[in-house]
Amino acid sequence: MSEKSLAVFGWVGTTISVLMYVSYIPQIMNNLHGVKGSPVQPFVAAINGVIWVSYALLKEKKDFPLAAANAPGIIFGLITGITAIL
Template sequence: MSDSKPVKKKDTQSKVINYISWIATITAILMYVSYIPQISNNIAGDKGSPIQPLVAAINCTLWVAYGFFKHPRDWPLVLANFPGIIFGLITFLTAL
């Protein structure tokens, strides 16, 4: 009987970690989508610094590669960082 308690605790902990990973995925996507106003400003001529979005794009590329090539694949990590590549590069290019 005592063996079932650790398993139950492990299952609960695993579920909590899974929920946290998906919440973090959503917030990361929102963080990179928030580049849209800066992209609009850049296009309108009110250019921001290109350094931060370039570094974000490089960082996200590394995390996407890590999550994709890891076994098993870490889809929340990949999905959370993929928009950062796209929006980071667009923001960088429009800031030049």
């Protein structure tokens, strides 16, 4: 696979990862309206996001698609988890 194709493939994966985390929005809305979900999975997603973003940015050659793909998991995972327990 060429470098250009691989880069496109990486950004497609990044987009799909971001969409996966944005899909927490309906659960956040449900949590805020009293239909609470479990906080376990969103908190685990947030921890996973911290690990992957750290890994991507601490490498000698930064992996921005990987960091961008997982950063929303930190934000949306924490918001979803917190709203589930409040």
